[in-house]
Amino acid sequence: MAISRRNFLKVSAGSAAAIGVNLFDNPTLRSAFADAIKETPIIWLAAGACSGCSVSLLNSLSPRIQDVLLDQVIPGHHTEMAWHPTIMAASGDLAMEHMYKVEEKPFILVVEGSVGRAENGTYMEVGERNGHGIPITEHVERLGKKAIAVLAVGSCAAYGGINKANMNPSDSVGVGEFFKEKNISTPLINLPGCAVHPDWFVSTVAAILLGGLEAVKVDELGRPLMHYKKLIHDNCPLRGHFDAGRFAEKFSDEFCLYKLGCKGPVTHSNCAEKRFNSGTNWCIENRHPCIGCTEPEFPYEGSMHDKVQLQQVTPPAAYPPISTEHKQGVDFTPTYGALAGLAVGAAGMNMLKKGDNGDQGDLDEKE
Ligand code: SF4
């Protein structure tokens, strides 16, 4: 169900509060937000991309994409997607002239897709000069130096993603690696995901406009903490099954998907809360393991369904540990609830280790 403009603004205010900025209680900031939206254009470059991240953004129903891009966010002001190869009306030389004009003012650069360096970037060209295509490497370097901030949207732009997978004939890298190579120091925010969730993009842009770049707190991989702080595993509706040692052996089973290759225990994002297609569903509730699409290792060497090594044992954040008939004898008193979660998680890990050694033991035991 689509939400109203009023509710979207409330959600935006909530995001701002989460990052320490209370926009709607502060007239100065509110005014600054309006001016910033009016004056800060976005140039969206499609590099080595399948356009899935654009489609994800364009599919946003709540708020609708036309609300985000075209309508007035605050009376008299709207976001300005000044250059986007898929949705802009102009094409050819007209479009390129517009890009060159926009980049003379302060702008935010969005890169979708990896930067392919093979053959001097000629596998990925945008526009022409003197009858020759202009390589994406030239655009990313030029615009990357001029932009006030850069958003690498999707896993390919953030880390190379699918294009950087084994073989990598286009010699693709993420924007961060390319910037390092070219000594570009423009602030870069990574929004990995295959595809990116529209809220991750919209709220990050809003946060930059609201409170400046420093308002967007990021982790060591440059991902905004407001979306990528927690593990999928900690908010998973199947976490109780994991803690109790009940694992799906086939996709139709109702239990935890760890043994079918779920990367939730090592993957950071808030997919369980945001869900996709305007909140319709998400990977795990669709009975498919998380494939770890927000992590630099994605798409992983080997099979997508290989088990990951468990690195942390943290109690579930969204669901309380469940009581179980298992043999570990954990005391679930309220005072020690978090500790119990840790203990049960550890029990799950021990059981998994046993299973990995060929002794299925408790792994095959289901209630
Ligand atoms: S391993 Fe995957 S399916 Fe199982 S609880 Fe963790 S995130 Fe959920």
Ligand code: SF4
């Ligand atoms: S659940 Fe995992 S694979 Fe699915 S979108 Fe989220 S991070 Fe990516």
